[in-house]
Amino acid sequence: MEKYDPEAGFRKLKGALYWITLIGLISFSLFQLYTAIFGVLPAQLQRTIHLGFALTLIFLLFPASKKKKEGKPLFQVAWYDMILAVLSIAVGSYWYLFMDDLVMRVGRLTTQDFLIGVLAIILVLEATRRVVGLPITIIAGLFLLYAYMGPYMPGFLEHKGLTIERIVRTMFFTTEGILGTPLAVSSTYIFLFLLFGAFLVKTGVGEYFNDLSIVIAGRRVGGPAKVAIFSSALQGTISGSSVANVVTSGAFTIPMMKRLGYDKNFAGAVEAASSTGGQIMPPVMGAAAFLMVEFIGGGITYWDIAKAAAIPAVLYFAGIWIMTHLEAKRIGLRGLSREEMPETKRVMKQVYLLIPIVVVIVLLMNGVSVTKSALWSIVSAIAVGMLNKKTRMGPKLFFEALADGARTALGVAAATAAAGMIVGVVTVTGVGLKMANGLLELSGGYLIPTLILTMIASLVLGMGSPTTANYVITSTIAAPAILLFGVPDLSAHMFVFYFGIIADITPPVALAAFAAAGVSGGEPIRTGILSSKLAIAAFIIPYIFVISPQLMLIDTTWVEAIWVISTAFVGMIAIGAGMIGYWMRPISWLERIAAVAIGFLLIYPEGMFSAIGLAAFALMLGSQYWLLKKDNTQAPSSPAV
Incomplete structure (x- = not known):
């Protein structure tokens, strides 16, 4: 997990630092719950406090380098990380302490404001590098450079350029940069659903998904592969990461597939393709659905997005299911034996563990706000856990869930803050429309060539980025080209979202495929190629729902x-x-x-x-x-x- 997912490589602290960090994580979750229950704070306050918590905890938990010296595990925090954590507190509290002055100055920056703004940009980029990885950090850095170097850019990319002061003002003292829409969604909806996922894990729902998958699919031809598909679709409900899905469910499905005769590369590919599909499966969709509501606007609701995504997601998993079945028939594989199966009666008795998932779907279907739906879902998860002595949630499990939820949210907070920089530069420079016109010119003004070029751009932009960040990037840079053809907003955004996600299994980067190869012992590139083959539906269906939106139940x-x-x-x-x-x-x-x-x-x-x-x-x-x-x-x- 630590090898392929930067978010898993956090320090194992001891002593006073452990307790300080634990209290910080719990406080982060309690702050988010408080604002969800009693009302969100003004935009700048809600987002900067959220950012301050995230940055401080990232520098305490994530080392500057993942390399460990022989015999010296990274248990403690380096002195410079302590300084960065303190500076993060200063950045996170700045708007709270000086809000009246900042509003009265209406964008005119003092020297102190300027230094805090520069510090915020540097801290966000470094925190993103540590917890998310280099790709999105490099992209955000290049966009900042583009904002300054506008007059020197070639062709349609040229613009008059922004001064350093204006870049800093846009990035931290408006709601168009770091404090923009991506961080707004992270500081409200996304955090709550990640917290919901943490409570589901603590109440045994995550483990139950695996058992239920085995009962439903285990005895069938090529059973373990079908278990991987079914389990990963369910795990996508509580996970925001393709790599995390691969490692958690793949830890038992990949060895099962290999034991029954699947080639190690094919076994890894099944898990990688299925786990990546978890990010496009409603109701959560890797948290990108909540961002989509804000980015598309126009009265579109979360339920509209979930409904539109349902058929393409089912077809995606149906394609993988069908291909694994045919592969199993081709090489003559059996399903699991009765002795290898969990007791069906016991599993079916625990079907009540699915109640929290039903609650969130029903509430969202009936127009309850996303925030309230998430809150009631957390309550239902705790209530369901009380029905079983083993999963009954006492104070210890409750606080562990709060800490785990906050830790999971750190990567999303950093990624959305960095993505906000990209959106800010695109907004101020107008490069989004310029890129769209450039793609249109390159494609000769025809829809299909434009879609192909947009697909390539989305695959490249999505490589190595988490779900939320890659949607923000692709929807800002690539989607406008499709919208110029009068395609429905939802179809265009879903098109780039799909290809941004599929970058996780598309060589040469293919993080999910590399993680699966790490578990299976297979060859990473070969696993990535087979993953792309199994996920062929994801390369076909987006073209169909752009050309004919009926596939997304539109009109x-x-x-x-x-x-x-x-x-x-x-x-x-x-x-x-x-x-x-x-x-x-x-x-x-x-x-x-x-x-x-x-x-x-x-x-x-x-x-x-x-x-x-x-x-x-x-x-x-x-x-x-x-x-x-x-x-x-x-x-x-x-x-x-």
């Missing part, structure tokens, strides 16, 4: 929706067969190409294409059945004894 009836879902699912069977090379029997390359083409026709939600696809699917299915029967008839019989 469609329930009858049309059922037709779209049915034909798309059948299409995934054909595509899965084409990708694996097996459909009742091994199929040739010509048959594989035909199967993929049929799948495309069926997934595209237009009546004529779907009808042609269904007819072709029926013909190919019939031919497969006839050829299988012919193969069995022509198989040589065993010689008589």
Whole structure:
């Protein structure tokens, strides 16, 4: 976990520092709960206090370097990190102490203001590097440099340039930079749902997801792979990280897959593709859904986004399920034995553990605010835990959940603060529209080439970035190009969101695939290639819902929706067969190409294409059945004894 996920590499403190940090984490959670219950503070106060907590705790918990000297584990905090933590407190409390003066000056900075602003930028970049990694830190740094170097930029990227003072003012003394929309969402909705996830883990829901997955899918052909898919889809509800999903659920699914005969690279790929899909699965969607509400605006609700994401997410997991099933049939794998399964009766008796998930979905469906939904979900998680003696939450477990939730939120807070810098530069310089026009010019003004270029940009921008940050970056830089064609806002934002997420399994970076290879002992690049192959739906479906938004239930009836879902699912069977090379029997390359083409026709939600696809699917299915029967008839019989 520490090798592939920077957020997992925190110090194991002892003594007084341990208690100071623990109290800090618990206080962070209590502050967020207080403002959720009694009302959010004014924007600058809510966001700077949230940022101050996060920065202080990051410098106490995360070392400047992950390299450990032989025999000297990083238990204690370096002297310079103590100084950075104190400076973080100063930055986090500055707006609280001087708000009246800052408002009266209306953007005119004193020397003290300027120094605090510069300090805030430096601390955010360094904290992001430590807890999130270099990619987003470099991108944020380059955008700051771009803001200053505008007059020297080539072509359409040229602008008049910003002074250092204006950059500092925009970044920390307005709500367009560090204190912008991304951090606003982190300091409200996202924190509460990460805290909800921590309470679910403490009440045994995370472990129950694994047991339930095994009961549902374990006995089937290639059972362990299907357990990985089902478990990862559920784990995505309580996790905001593809890598974290891989390591937690993959710790038991990957060894099971290998034990039953799956190749180690394929086993790692199944887990990586499934865990990455957890970030696109409603209701939480790696917390990006909450950001999407703010970025799209126009009266769109969280429920609109969750509803639109449902069918594409189901198709994504259906594609992986189908391909793992066909691979298992191709190489003749069995499911788990009865002895390897948990007791079904015991697992079904604990189905009440799913109540918190039902609560959050029902509340959001009925228009309850995201904040109140998260609060009641936390309450329901605690209540459900009380029903079982083993998971009953006493003071110790309660405070552990508060601390774990806050620790999980540190990476998101740093990433959203850094992403806010990018958004601030884009807003002030207008580079977003310039990039959109540049992509449009490069594509010749045609939609499909623009989508391909936007896909490439989103894959590159999303590499190595956490879910929330990569959505902020891709929606700011890449989505405007698609919007110029009059595509619905939700379709354009979901398009870049999908490809930003899929960067986690797309070589050469492919963090989730590398983490899975670390667990499986496989080859990272090979695992990444196989992961991308299994996740083929994620490379196809975004094009479809941009061209024809019915797939996202936009401007469609329930009858049309059922037709779209049915034909798309059948299409995934054909595509899965084409990708694996097996459909009742091994199929040739010509048959594989035909199967993929049929799948495309069926997934595209237009009546004529779907009808042609269904007819072709029926013909190919019939031919497969006839050829299988012919193969069995022509198989040589065993010689008589």
